[in-house]
Amino acid sequence: MNPNYYVILAGVLFAIGIVGFLVRKNALVLFMSVELMLNACNLLLVSFSRVHGNLDGQVASFFVMVVAAAEVVVGLSIIVMIYRARHSASVDNENLLRY
Amino acid sequence: MTLLEGLTPVAPTGLFPLAWLMIAIPLVSAGLLLVLGKVANSFGHYVATLAPIASFVVAVALFADLLGRPEAQRAVSVPLYTWIKTGSWTIDVGLLIDPLSILFALLVTGVGSLIHVYSIGYMAHDPGRRRFFAYLNLFIAAMLVLVLSNNYAVLFVGWEGVGLASYLLISFWQHKPTAATAGKKAFVVNRVGDLGMTMAIFTMLAMFGSSSFEAVNAGASKMSPFWVTLLGLLLLLGACGKSAQVPLQSWLLDAMEGPTPVSALIHAATMVTAGVYLVVRSHAVYAETSAAALAVAIVGTVTLLAGAWIGTSKDDIKKVLAGSTMSQIGYMMLAAGIGPVAYPFAIFHLLTHGFFKANMFLGAGSVMHGMNDDVNMRHYGGLSKVMPITYYTFLMGYLAIIGTPFFSGFYSKDSIIESAYEQQPVLGALALIAAGITAFYMTRLMFMTFWSRKRWQEGVHPHESPAVMWVPLVLLAIPSVVAGMVMNAWIGSWLAPAVNGEVPPNATWLPHITVIGVITLAVVILGVVVAWLVFGRTSIPESVPYTRNVFTIAGRHDLYGDAFNEAVFMRPGEALTRGIVAVDTGVVDGAVRGSGALTVGLGGGLRKLQNGYVRSYGLTMVVGVIVVGLALVIGRLV
Numbered sequence: 233m234n235p236n237y238y239v240i241l242a243g244v245l246f247a248i249g250i251v252g253f254l255v256r257k258n259a260l261v262l263f264m265s266v267e268l269m270l271n272a273c274n275l276l277l278v279s280f281s282r283v284h285g286n287l288d289g290q291v292a293s294f295f296v297m298v299v300a301a302a303e304v305v306v307g308l309s310i311i312v313m314i315y316r317a318r319h320s321a322s323v324d325n326e327n328l329l330r331y
Numbered sequence: 332m333t334l335l336e337g338l339t340p341v342a343p344t345g346l347f348p349l350a351w352l353m354i355a356i357p358l359v360s361a362g363l364l365l366v367l368g369k370v371a372n373s374f375g376h377y378v379a380t381l382a383p384i385a386s387f388v389v390a391v392a393l394f395a396d397l398l399g400r401p402e403a404q405r406a407v408s409v410p411l412y413t414w415i416k417t418g419s420w421t422i423d424v425g426l427l428i429d430p431l432s433i434l435f436a437l438l439v440t441g442v443g444s445l446i447h448v449y450s451i452g453y454m455a456h457d458p459g460r461r462r463f464f465a466y467l468n469l470f471i472a473a474m475l476v477l478v479l480s481n482n483y484a485v486l487f488v489g490w491e492g493v494g495l496a497s498y499l500l501i502s503f504w505q506h507k508p509t510a511a512t513a514g515k516k517a518f519v520v521n522r523v524g525d526l527g528m529t530m531a532i533f534t535m536l537a538m539f540g541s542s543s544f545e546a547v548n549a550g551a552s553k554m555s556p557f558w559v560t561l562l563g564l565l566l567l568l569g570a571c572g573k574s575a576q577v578p579l580q581s582w583l584l585d586a587m588e589g590p591t592p593v594s595a596l597i598h599a600a601t602m603v604t605a606g607v608y609l610v611v612r613s614h615a616v617y618a619e620t621s622a623a624a625l626a627v628a629i630v631g632t633v634t635l636l637a638g639a640w641i642g643t644s645k646d647d648i649k650k651v652l653a654g655s656t657m658s659q660i661g662y663m664m665l666a667a668g669i670g671p672v673a674y675p676f677a678i679f680h681l682l683t684h685g686f687f688k689a690n691m692f693l694g695a696g697s698v699m700h701g702m703n704d705d706v707n708m709r710h711y712g713g714l715s716k717v718m719p720i721t722y723y724t725f726l727m728g729y730l731a732i733i734g735t736p737f738f739s740g741f742y743s744k745d746s747i748i749e750s751a752y753e754q755q756p757v758l759g760a761l762a763l764i765a766a767g768i769t770a771f772y773m774t775r776l777m778f779m780t781f782w783s784r785k786r787w788q789e790g791v792h793p794h795e796s797p798a799v800m801w802v803p804l805v806l807l808a809i810p811s812v813v814a815g816m817v818m819n820a821w822i823g824s825w826l827a828p829a830v831n832g833e834v835p836p837n838a839t840w841l842p843h844i845t846v847i848g849v850i851t852l853a854v855v856i857l858g859v860v861v862a863w864l865v866f867g868r869t870s871i872p873e874s875v876p877y878t879r880n881v882f883t884i885a886g887r888h889d890l891y892g893d894a895f896n897e898a899v900f901m902r903p904g905e906a907l908t909r910g911i912v913a914v915d916t917g918v919v920d921g922a923v924r925g926s927g928a929l930t931v932g933l934g935g936g937l938r939k940l941q942n943g944y945v946r947s948y949g950l951t952m953v954v955g956v957i958v959v960g961l962a963l964v965i966g967r968l969v
Contacts (some may be wrong), residue, residue: 247530250953254946327943 238279245272259311259321263304311327336885338429338828340408340545341483347407353436355388355474357382358885359671362466364461369634373459379464382449387440394433402828405430408481411589415484426545427481430643430829435478435608438685442472445803449693450592453700463503463590470496478608482543483532486609490528490573493602494521494949500597501589513585520582522570524758531565534558548615551871556620563616563623566609567630574606574660576634583657584641587649587706591696594649598961599656599692600685607660607681611674614831618671628668628751632758637890638847639765642772642940647706647723651776652688655732657766659684664721665762666747671833673750675826680743685741687731688806699798699940701793708779709873710788715781717793722781724808728886729777731811733770734855736842739815740894749847757846766851770858772906778866788875789901878930 245268252265256326274293315321343350360382365374371378373629397405406429428436447467455462473492480486494517502514527632535542538558539550551559570576575583586598595601601830610617638658638724645651659680666677667767699706701718715722731740752759787793795801827833842848885891940951 240638251948255954323945326945330941330943 235279235283238275242272242276242279242287243263257322257324259314259323260328263307263311267300267304270296312326332429332475336364338406340427340429341404342540343407343409345396347396347428348390349389350407350409350428350814351411351439352480353386353470354479356385356389357475358472359464361735362470364465364506365508367844369461371528372905375461376447376451376464379468380444380451382468383440384487386471386506388473390433390440393428394437397428397430397433398720405852420536422482422484422542424485425481425543426479428479430825431479431611431678434682434826436475438682439471439474439478439601442466442689442807443474443596446592446596446600446689446693448490449548449696449800449803450590452797453592453696457590459503463500465494466499466503467592467596470500470597470602474605476604480526481545482541483547486540486612486812487528487532490569490605491525492526492790493605494518495587496572496705497521497593497597497602500593501586503589503593503654507588509585510588512625513582513588515964517582517586521572522581524569526571527565527568531569533563534562534565538562540944544612547613551615551619554619559616560620560623563613563620566616566628567623567627569840569964570606570609570627570664571630572606574603574632574664575657576606576661576664577637578892579636580634580657581889581896584650584653584889587647587653589950591609591649591692591699592654595689595696598653600689603656603660604663604681604685607663607667607677610664611830613883614671614674617668618831624668624670625670625755625796626772628665628755628758631664631666631668632660632838633657633661633760635665635765636768637661639768639772640882641774641889643768644883646708646779648698648701648708648711648776648780649692651707651772652692652695655769655772656684656688658769659688659732661765662744662747662762665751665758667884669751669754671831672754673747674830675823676743676746676750678826678830679818679822680740681745682818683731683739683743683811685807686807686814687728687811688810691725691732693714693800693804693807694721694728695720695798697804698725698793700796700800701786703791705788705791708776709787709871709875710784711780712787713785714793717796720795721804724801724804725781726777727808727811729773731815733773733859734766734851737812737816739813741842742815742819745851746841748851750843752847763847763851763854767858768855771862773864774859775866778862781869782867881955 244316249265249267249269249272252268253262256262256265274296275290277293277296279289281293310323314326318325332638357379360379364371364379367375385572397407406427407430409426411419411426411928414424430582438879447464449462450467457463461505470493472487472495473833476487477486477493493747502511504513505508532542534883535547538554539546542546543646545579545754551562554562568579581604583598587594590597618626635658638654638656638661640654642651645654663677663681663684666673666680667764680732698714698718701714701721705711731738734741734744744766751762754818804834873888888894940947
């Protein structure tokens with residue numbers, strides 16, 4: 233298969249993730265967008281691993297998955313706590329850390 | 332007439348190694364009184380009075396020893412310890428006891444003791460009495476350091492010490508704003524003089540590598556004319572500040588805000604004569620520079636006229652006496668400026684003036700004591716009946732100062748006028764005129780205070796002062812009368828070797844009748860008669876009479892000395908400081924504040940980025956990544 237397709241797919245996924253991150257308000261959706269971007273990166277790593285014929289990229293993608301899993305645990309619990317405290321998961325309301 | 336070489340100091344023997352006790356005793360006493368605090372309130376003044384008496388005893392013992400020595404051994408140098416040792420300079424603390432300094436030590440401790448005794452009565456009801464006596468002791472110690480030290484650097488320590496004591500005592504009643512201001516004024520004006528002193532000492536250190544009298548005396552003749560004249564003028568500036576000579580005279584009249592014993596001791600008998608001591612002590616310098624010596628004589632003449640002028644127009648009894656002090660010190664400076672012939676006369680007049688002026692100041696204090704501390708002579712009158720002892724002792728001082736034959740002032744002042752007339756006829760003539768003015772203002776003072784009709788204010792009941800006050804008056808009145816006769820024949824030959832002076836020819840206790848002497852006497856009588864015509868025959872108004880006489884108006888305003896200082900020094904000084912303040916706030920502070928404001932503005936702009944919206948941070952990151960990515964790509968392409 234032509235690896236270009238994978239690169240294009242990864243680019244599209246990443247762009248969707250960025251746009252989702254920038255335009256949506258719900259913290260959970262933002263989280264999903266971040267995951268989408270991570271997965272786009274994983275896809276690229278695996279693709280180029282295949283192109284180069286070694287396993288470096290696949291090893292790196294495992295790292296990304298593990299870190300993402302850990303991050304999801306922490307991130308989701310923070311979102312839950314915020315939701316309990318403020319009855320909202322909108323990131324626009326969480327603007328206390330401003331000037 | 333022989334010009335004698337200066338004395339070479341010999342090593343101390345006998346009592347002389349203990350000479351430092353003279354200084355130490357009052358110093359320790361002052362320290363004790365200040366440290367002990369209220370504990371010493373009940374007995375402090377007795378301790379303080381014993382201290383100068385003890386110093387006086389030591390001084391008399393040393394004086395007797397000196398009298399018994401042959402002439403060449405009458406200067407004793409007592410090394411004490413090394414004060415500063417740095418590089419090529421060594422400044423030793425040591426005492427020089429010679430015919431000049433021992434006379435000063437006797438005057439300071441003798442008159443000082445009497446004034447201490449007097450102060451026991453005068454300050455009896457003052458809550459700050461202990462502090463007062465502590466300061467008086469401090470003054471005695473500092474004054475003795477000044478006159479006994481054997482080099483200019485240590486002399487300067489005493490010089491500043493008496494300045495400090497003077498400041499503390501002028502503003503002793505600091506609850507009075509006038510007294511506090513007067514103290515500050517004396518302090519500030521004296522700083523100007525001290526500038527001259529310090530520069531002179533620096534010059535000596537630079538030229539001779541030492542500030543000791545010996546080194547300066549030896550080196551003065553080897554200096555270039557420019558430097559020796561400069562040194563003479565710098566010393567004169569120092570002397571002007573301390574001795575209230577024109578142009579630094581303005582502080583002395585205000586200094587009368589202090590308690591009267593202070594005026595008698597510091598601002599009449601001892602401290603203000605330190606300038607004369609300085610000039611006479613620096614005889615080797617003035618011997619090399621006729622210009623600086625002439626400057627001394629001119630300053631003295633101007634001051635003796637200015638002081639006498641002020642004395643004629645004041646109504647405050649202490650200010651009349653202060654003007655008179657200025658004037659008499661002017662005579663001494665004139666004598667010191669004339670040269671070796673008159674050095675002994677300068678010191679002679681200094682001593683007799685110390686007696687009769689201290690006597691009159693204490694008499695004035697006694698009068699004020701009886702008049703509820705009123706100093707306005709227009710409220711006095713007729714006091715000769717109610718205060719007989721004060722009156723008669725004051726009368727002795729009066730007769731001495733105007734130069735009545737056989738009284739002390741006659742011998743010393745006439746000698747000065749005569750030698751001035753021989754050396755500098757113009758200055759001599761002016762000094763002669765001032766003798767007439769002296770007679771005029773002192774007679775005016777006598778009329779207004781003791782002789783005319785009573786002009787007492789309501790509720791004032793004059794009475795004679797207690798014995799503790801009049802006994803010192805009597806003890807001072809005696810030398811006011813006889814000191815001239817006793818010392819006239821002796822002082823010239825006693826002092827001449829120490830000050831490189833000339834021995835005056837065949838002086839005896841009898842007045843030396845000369846043409847100038849007769850003219851002086853005539854001028855004095857004229858002054859007395861004029862004063863009698865103006866103040867004796869007519870009654871004296873209780874309020875200050877209106878006058879169009881420019882001389883009187885100028886005199887009442889201290890010859891506009893303050894106005895002059897204000898216009899010439901104070902206003903430009905104020906303008907200068909205002910300018911500097913403007914530069915400071917505008918330029919220096921402006922730069923500091925400007926950079927601060929710039930940082931604050933920058934921060935204010937930047938913090939807007941922290942808007943709290945997650946997506947804006949996300950966008951920033953995206954933009955950042957794109958920029959970095961583009962940079963990498965472009966970098967690769969180029």
